[in-house]
Amino acid sequence: MSPVGRGPTRRSVLAAGSAAALSMLSGCERRTEGYEGGWVGASAERGHLLRGAATGAASAASAPASSRRVGAIVVGAGIAGLAAARALMRAGVDDVRVLELEDAAGGNSRGHALGGMRCPLGAHYLPTPGASAVEVIELLEQLGVRKTVHGRAEYDERMLCHSPQERLFIEGAWREGLLPPVEALVAGERAATLAAYRSFSAAVTELGRAEAFEIPTARSRWSPALAALDATTFAAWLDARGLQAPALRWYLDYCCRDDYGAGAGQVSAWAGLHYFASRHGFHAPGSDDGQPADGGDGVLTWPEGNAWLAERLAAPLGERLLAGRVVLRVREGRGEVDVDAWNVATRALERWTAARVVVATPLFVAARLLESPPSALRTAAAAMRHAPWLVANLQLAEALDDRPGAPPSWDNVPYGSPGLGYVDAMHQSTRPFAGPTVLTAYWALGGNSAAELEAGRARLLHEDWRLWAGRIVADLSVMHPDLAGKLRRADLMRYGHAMSIPLPGARSSAALAALAAPQPRVQFAHADLSSYSVFEEAFFHGTRAGRAAAAA
């Protein structure tokens, strides 16, 4: 680990690859002192019930204690499931039940609270949507977040991320933005890095013209050139273009881990480029397009992150939302579908029957739930890899001291770290002083290979929370040596299978396309269908599947 008070050295950055960096940190692991905490937010035991059912261990699955027939059933109350229920109700199917494994709706977009302050458990922002995301635009207008005035979008200022938005800690000082500035690099690297920035920027600009990187991805134009990008890893694509400047590679790897949960060695070149071409582009320093060096489009955020949206999607469901229900089996009959769910509170099996069913779980779960999964589902689930993630909410008794350079921002990232930095839950607050807050730190553990991913997941699932809290505190202490002394509580959320990684071949997958098309009785809805996980994709697939179910 770098000594406190200095940014990571160039050598530590070259050694990146999160598994290497993890083992680097393990040398300075320490047990937590002076603060409380623990694992929060997800029930591994409930997930294991499902595994038991698949192996026949949950024999209760064949003897329901109750049976009910309803108009429609949605399995899973993540963003996709909530969107599906909303679409069904809007289409006049009011007798809907949403069965959710956890005690609250939201899935990866749930919220938490510490010391009376709300904070995210997972997703924490939504970029202001582009024109193709019509469903999300309509939702934001319904919720009063956005309105269209004289043909122009206006957003509620309280929800647009306040300035300053992002900063990077490099060589002992904070710099505005997240792209490593060339002047912070050793003199011998500057010219080559700037040339690499410019070359990558030109490639992104060129690709961005083709309307091939729309969100949702289903509305993009597809072409043989894009299929070629989807056939290789982003790292291989960059290597082939000689784009090897360490600062550029660190930044691009960071972006892949941030959006896809895994590094540039795993995600496809299509996905690596999509990150930039679909939204804000990539602007090399000194380019005359008037843009900041690494974007700057609008970002919507709330103290509790995207739970703000999830809670507003769940509210109209009322008693239609049945939390604490672990769906164990979905069986298609001739005209109707039986959904068997374990009620965690009553410890009894319930059978729900409906003609319309939407399965809005990750696809590997859907493949287990369906008694007779279609071959496309088996193919798609077998080809996917899901990245593990760790989210730590750190309650601080008082504001942190700051280091030289750019001022405290919403998103604060240490250069060369195996983590992704932290966001400040009080950033949107208008209080006139810096005080107690909650920092939400993110670590994506997908690594750069299947082996690194499995190792990361094993450590996440089997190691004590105190070890992980200690690693996170050590990582952030490089920027904030006073953090450990001000930390009161660390609540950690671990996701064993958080999000599907857009591996080479995923975007072109015929199996995923088949599952996103209308099905006879059981529709599929989840961000997995886009091969990567963001709010817009989940909401799009949920709305699409809900409409298809209503029309069925």
Ligand SMILES: Cc1cc2nc3c(=O)[nH]c(=O)nc-3n(C[C@H](O)[C@H](O)[C@H](O)COP(=O)(O)OP(=O)(O)OC[C@H]3O[C@@H](n4cnc5c(N)ncnc54)[C@H](O)[C@@H]3O)c2cc1C
């Ligand atoms: C740490 C993290 C940070 C993220 N940050 C962002 C961000 O800032 N912005 C963004 O846009 N996206 C972010 N994402 C992506 C996020 O996954 C999506 O935005 C979105 O929440 C995905 O919704 P979904 O409905 O597709 O999936 P999920 O959230 O996976 O929902 C699936 C639901 O199904 C339920 N379920 C599973 N099995 C069963 C069963 N057997 N019975 C009943 N219910 C079941 C689950 O409990 C869950 O509620 C982040 C993801 C993670 C993990």
